[in-house]
Amino acid sequence: MRVAREQVGRIAELACLALDETERETMACTLNAILDYVELLERVDTSDVPAMAHVLPPWDAMREDEPGPTLSPEEWLDHVPSRTGPFPMVPRFVEE
């Protein structure tokens, strides 16, 4: 087994996902089944093959550094789940 049940908790922590006990159990099984399948890539000799960085030849995607139109702060803040005035509300993360 590539991913032990305990490891699922660590991966979920890295992925910032709260999983319940049943989900952790199922996740270990499905992740291992998928990882067993992708093991077939080991059969491919890639010793002299570069990793793909971009599917197309690179081009100059830079633009002039000029200001353009943008949304107003109010339009952006309209979607914040919790706010006070012009500020998004978040849980306290600095101790008093």
Place this chain on the structure above:
Amino acid sequence: MQLRDGVLCLAEGMRRGECSAVELAKAALERIALLDDALGCFLTVTPETALAQAEAVDRARARREDLTVLAGIPMALKDNLCTRGIATTCASRVLEGYAPPYDATAWTRLRSAGAVLVGKNNMDEFAMGSSTENSAFGPVANPWDLERVPGGSSGGSAAAVAAGEVVYALGSDTGGSVRQPAAFTGVVGLKPTYGRVSRHGLVAFASSLDQVGPIARTVADCALILQVIAGRDPLDASSVPVDVPDYRAMLEAGVRGLRIGVPREYFGPGVDPGVADCVREALDVLVGQGATAEECSLPHTGYGLAAYYLLAPAEASSNLARYDGVRYGRRADGRHTPRELYALSRGQGFGPEVKRRLMLGTYALSSGYYEAYYLKAQKVRTLVSRDFQAAFERFDLVAGPTTPDVAFRRGECSGDPLKLYMADALTIPANLAGLPAISVPCGFSRSLPVGLQLVGRAFDEGTLLRAGHASQQAASQWRRSPPVAAGGKGAAT
């Protein structure tokens, strides 16, 4: 006049005064009201927007303004394309009720061309799936058999076009999500070259693979839509400054002299014999019109699926990190630390398939596993791309089935993600290589539609459209209407 008549016919009807844009919009809305309880293609229907846009087109026509062929034609957008002030949920509880403050560029361009938006289509949550069973708001049924899936992840868009609820729709294709549902529902689906169509306003899944593409009943309609949405967009740095040719003018060029490579790997074990027969017959028709077809090999095809299911989840795990319950979207109730808030908001909001892929992607990128999984997959991606480069030294197109089999029954693959992933095995290679590809209906196996897939050189959508159009013109099966159980009986018009 029916919505299934297609863009050109309806545009001509409006020009002659045989119908108006408002009448077409009402026809689409009535059809959605009649069929969509059974089909589930729409997450949001926008009657006010549609009628206002249609009235504007009719007024412009009355003033004798120049109008595009898309003006007044009712259409829909997959629900991962941002629409200002209109809900864009990606079929996820995480974005339930979210109405973006801006439009996707592809939609901006269509709207400027006079398109009439009747609603947003159901899909697999965050475009992760091949059956549209992974929507948080319920599955979509295949108009050809309501017990079967329409494919995915753009299943709502493809089924809506197949059932004649709209004339066309825009979907997105990361590993086959436009072509596979198009094949399963008997319509045309085009994935343009990576960079051909702006991704601005397309909610990101796997950014090196995602591409917006049209779904319509005919290749000719897809050409008209691509004409409008293609081209460089300053808002998407990955959109490429390459000229957009006149696709409509290229349609009638025929296939005489076209060299088609037929990879033997696309007809291997796992491909249904009925599907293979349909595709071979369609290729014979093109040969009869002057093309040549010769067997070839894309030797790394069998590794594409495995590479994709490492790369796409890895990119998704990064892209979907933005759904933290702070700036927009679902926020978990109660008092929590920031870390708990993120994890609970995401844990409560994402569905099982999204969680699975986020976990897989996080694992593949995590310390100690990056080289074995992510880097290895990127190297295999290079080899898949080289296979195509070699083929295109000898051929103008590569052709094969879009899917290994016809549409499967709902629930048949649930509980076995790998079995479901196999439905993408033949579409994924074009995404890995960034190449344009199209699925064109080419017959039926067990009374269900089969798709012929054509893959072309980068930015050579014109040749794909030309060959696809020739194939469609020579056949008549695609004109058949799917039986749609409206109230248990009846057939689609």
